[in-house]
Amino acid sequence: MIAEIGHYALVLALGVALIQSVAPMLGAARSDPVLMGVAGPTALAQFALVAMAFAALTACYVSSDFSVANVFENSHSAMPLVYKFTSVWGNHEGSMLLWVLILALFGALVAAFGGNLPATLKANVLAVQSWIASAFYLFILATSNPFLRLPEAPFEGRDLNPILQDIGLAVHPPLLYLGYVGCSISFSFAIAALIEGRIDAAWARWVRPWTLAAWMALTLGIAMGSYWAYYELGWGGFWFWDPVENASLMPWLAVTALLHSAVVMEKRNALKVWTILLAILAFSLSLIGTFLVRSGVLTSVHTFASDPTRGVFILAILILFIGGGLALYAWRAPSLKQGGLFAPISREGALVFNNLFLTAACSSVFIGTLYPLALEALTGEKISVGAPFFNLTFGPLFIPLLLAVPFGPLLGWKRGDLYGAAQRLIGAAGGAIVVIAVVFAVLHGGPVLAPFGIGLAVFAMAGAVTDLAERAGVGRVAPSVALARARGLPRSAFGTAIAHFGLGVSLLGIVCASTWGDERIVSVKPQETVSLRSYDLTFEGLIDRQGPNYRELLARFTVRHGGEVIGSMEPSKRSFASRQSSTTEAALMSRGFSQLYLSLGDSNPDGSIAVRLYHKPLVLLIWLGAVVMVVGGLLSLSDRRLRVGAPRPAAKSAMQPAE
Amino acid sequence: MTRRQRRLILIGSSLGVLVLATVLVLSALKDSIVFFNSPSDVVEKHVVGTRIRLGGLVKPGTVQRGQQLMVRFEVTDGNSAIPVSYQGVLPDLFREGQGVIAEGALEQSGVFKADSVLAKHDEKYMPREVADSLKKQGHWKDDYEKKK
Numbered sequence: 048m049i050a051e052i053g054h055y056a057l058v059l060a061l062g063v064a065l066i067q068s069v070a071p072m073l074g075a076a077r078s079d080p081v082l083m084g085v086a087g088p089t090a091l092a093q094f095a096l097v098a099m100a101f102a103a104l105t106a107c108y109v110s111s112d113f114s115v116a117n118v119f120e121n122s123h124s125a126m127p128l129v130y131k132f133t134s135v136w137g138n139h140e141g142s143m144l145l146w147v148l149i150l151a152l153f154g155a156l157v158a159a160f161g162g163n164l165p166a167t168l169k170a171n172v173l174a175v176q177s178w179i180a181s182a183f184y185l186f187i188l189a190t191s192n193p194f195l196r197l198p199e200a201p202f203e204g205r206d207l208n209p210i211l212q213d214i215g216l217a218v219h220p221p222l223l224y225l226g227y228v229g230c231s232i233s234f235s236f237a238i239a240a241l242i243e244g245r246i247d248a249a250w251a252r253w254v255r256p257w258t259l260a261a262w263m264a265l266t267l268g269i270a271m272g273s274y275w276a277y278y279e280l281g282w283g284g285f286w287f288w289d290p291v292e293n294a295s296l297m298p299w300l301a302v303t304a305l306l307h308s309a310v311v312m313e314k315r316n317a318l319k320v321w322t323i324l325l326a327i328l329a330f331s332l333s334l335i336g337t338f339l340v341r342s343g344v345l346t347s348v349h350t351f352a353s354d355p356t357r358g359v360f361i362l363a364i365l366i367l368f369i370g371g372g373l374a375l376y377a378w379r380a381p382s383l384k385q386g387g388l389f390a391p392i393s394r395e396g397a398l399v400f401n402n403l404f405l406t407a408a409c410s411s412v413f414i415g416t417l418y419p420l421a422l423e424a425l426t427g428e429k430i431s432v433g434a435p436f437f438n439l440t441f442g443p444l445f446i447p448l449l450l451a452v453p454f455g456p457l458l459g460w461k462r463g464d465l466y467g468a469a470q471r472l473i474g475a476a477g478g479a480i481v482v483i484a485v486v487f488a489v490l491h492g493g494p495v496l497a498p499f500g501i502g503l504a505v506f507a508m509a510g511a512v513t514d515l516a517e518r519a520g521v522g523r524v525a526p527s528v529a530l531a532r533a534r535g536l537p538r539s540a541f542g543t544a545i546a547h548f549g550l551g552v553s554l555l556g557i558v559c560a561s562t563w564g565d566e567r568i569v570s571v572k573p574q575e576t577v578s579l580r581s582y583d584l585t586f587e588g589l590i591d592r593q594g595p596n597y598r599e600l601l602a603r604f605t606v607r608h609g610g611e612v613i614g615s616m617e618p619s620k621r622s623f624a625s626r627q628s629s630t631t632e633a634a635l636m637s638r639g640f641s642q643l644y645l646s647l648g649d650s651n652p653d654g655s656i657a658v659r660l661y662h663k664p665l666v667l668l669i670w671l672g673a674v675v676m677v678v679g680g681l682l683s684l685s686d687r688r689l690r691v692g693a694p695r696p697a698a699k700s701a702m703q704p705a706e
Numbered sequence: 707m708t709r710r711q712r713r714l715i716l717i718g719s720s721l722g723v724l725v726l727a728t729v730l731v732l733s734a735l736k737d738s739i740v741f742f743n744s745p746s747d748v749v750e751k752h753v754v755g756t757r758i759r760l761g762g763l764v765k766p767g768t769v770q771r772g773q774q775l776m777v778r779f780e781v782t783d784g785n786s787a788i789p790v791s792y793q794g795v796l797p798d799l800f801r802e803g804q805g806v807i808a809e810g811a812l813e814q815s816g817v818f819k820a821d822s823v824l825a826k827h828d829e830k831y832m833p834r835e836v837a838d839s840l841k842k843q844g845h846w847k848d849d850y851e852k853k854k
Contacts, residue, residue, distance in 0.1 A: 435738035648795030
């Protein structure tokens with residue numbers, strides 16, 4: 048019964064979405080306020096209906112209703128309650144439902160808080176939003192219906208893929224989807240602007256908060272996914288340049304570029320056409336990201352073909368929105384009024400520099416991710432494009448970007464003073480050089496690039512501090528005045544500096560963990576000791592125990608540092624009977640920002656067990672940096688809410704997504 | 707600076723970045739991609755020293771563990787089998803009769819020396835390339851496909 052209610056609600060949502068796709072747009076074309084007014088209530092109704100459908104599926108999972116095929120495939124009655132919730136989106140059908148839930152949520156937010164948008168723009172945006180929604184409802188109902196029943200209810204479910212039974216994976220997809228779907232708002236705004244043939248600085252002001260919110264969700268989602276891969280996959284890597292990871296990195300790069308170009312548009316009314324294109328591209332990459340991961344196109348061209356309806360549907364959606372969006376762009380963009388040009392050395396110029404390198408880096412990832420697919424389709428040759436490719440392409444394209452980060456905020460609008468900016472950055476650069484020299488001196492050789500990487504990170508961090516100090520006038524005025532000035536700085540200034548600082552923090556973590564990480568892979572017998580970097584781990588023995596839906600083989604190690612006991616680590620291997628598979632649960636011990644990482648291999652008949660022990664210096668900084676970036680984004684977002692007296696403050700405050 | 711010059715600088719720098727990116731991508735594609743081979747391919751080509759990925763099933767009864775985490779096993783696609791040597795910890799899903807991908811190079815002796823072994827974590831527990839080459843060799847077990 049519950050499943051049928053959910054199914055029915057989803058069908059109703061499609062009906063409502065179809066009305067919302069047409070009526071408001073007609074209204075906008077005819078300046079008919081009644082027709083335009085349809086958009087608001089329908090957007091809210093859509094959200095209510097999809098929420099009902101999602102709640103219904105969740106109820107099926109929580110009550111372990113195995114007569115629903117989707118629940119049978121992905122759940123098990125013995126699974127802990129939290130994983131019953133998370134397995135709702137731990138599969139293709141359910142995750143698509145989560146996708147439309149977030150899409151409907153964003154649509155409802157625009158409807159509810161977009162009161163100060165021009166009526167036609169609002170109507171068009173909501174109509175475009177509803178096109179996307181309709182396509183997805185159709186896709187779910189026609190090819191991926193999560194509410195299908197089995198003719199005979201099985202006694203027990205097949206269990207969720209054990210590797211997904213983890214709290215990190217519970218949070219990761221919703222965050223990523225918030226980011227992906229958040230891009231749909233800027234896409235809808237871009238399409239609406241193209242339809243109306245009008246775009247101005249106010250447009251950028253409305254789009255920016257949404258883009259910022261999407262960017263923050265993506266940043267957190269990617270960091271979460273990376274941390275999950277680090278501790279769950281058992282070999283201590285934090286980024287594998289796996290196609291699935293790249294699928295989320297590409298939208299992030301595009302949104303980051305969009306965020307920066309929207310600043311130019313808002314402040315200087317320039318780069319309009321480019322910003323529109325970026326908005327379309329960002330959402331296109333999000334769509335590609337969603338589908339490539341979910342449909343398995345990337346890992347398998349053949350899974351794609353094995354379900355022809357789904358594959359064709361996905362292709363149709365991609366072609367419709369990406370092709371349609373770009374075609375509309377090609378047709379209408381030339382008629383948009385061009386913005387002004389500016390001197391190359393200026394804040395705008397720096398932001399263009401940022402955009403150029405971000406999009407170039409994004410395309411290199413795109414090629415590396417999709418080239419194997421294309422090659423296989425054309426020649427049948429199978430290749431793998433791995434980390435070496437990305438290190439050779441993405442790396443060199445990102446380094447100039449990082450070097451330029453501290454300069455951007457120090458350059459003035461219109462006409463900047465590069466020499467002046469460089470002078471102000473002397474402290475930061477000096478600090479970086481000293482750090483490089485110290486690292487070289489301490490290491491006596493070793494990897495040559497790593498000290499420069501650290502220097503670059505220090506430069507980015509010190510540059511962010513310099514930016515704030517310069518704005519407050521530290522050193523030029525009395526400390527008390529500088530403090531007062533710093534307090535008076537807009538929050539967005541802090542937001543920028545903190546986000547750039549976070550970038551440096553992440554870079555520092557990446558360089559240190561990947562260069563100076565140490566590992567030992569050995570086989571140990573009880574009471575034997577493994578040593579690594581002045582840590583001694585003694586293997587105390589194996590414990591066999593039963594978890595809720597798995598058996599667990601747990602190894603206990605006592606950790607000593609310089610002879611003193613500092614704790615114990617208990618890595619384990621879990622075997623899940625229902626899927627005949629096992630996972631490795633690594634044990635982590637944090638020492639400051641560094642971590643000891645211990646995971647188990649096979650146990651041998653003689654009582655010994657293979658272990659991998661890693662020391663990962665400063666590894667936590669990688670994810671901490673992402674959190675710092677998001678804090679910067681939050682500050683920037685809150686600035687726009689609180690700024691009073693700026694033109695159209697009401698419109699801006701109304702555009703804040705409620706988090 | 708005139709409008710024209712500004713525009714030229716903008717277009718010029720865009721082109722510059724584009725060229726840089728293209729050069730990087732092309733050179734990286736030339737040097738850093740790894741081809742996938744089935745045991746039959748390896749027997750057929752027998753290229754010693756080139757880095758490749760070898761994929762197939764772990765031949766039952768061939769896994770031998772030696773000292774210091776040395777492992778030897780054979781990878782088969784039903785028609786040919788290639789002996790593989792690897793030192794390290796095998797992934798969780800490594801099992802006899804299951805799909806596996808080893809990355810490394812063939813040595814003069816005919817042994818494939820792997821420096822990484824993957825047993826991929828996908829829903830079907832079967833690396834796609836392995837499934838494809840098994841299909842090609844006619845040794846595909848249908849029960850793997852039931853799920854989707």
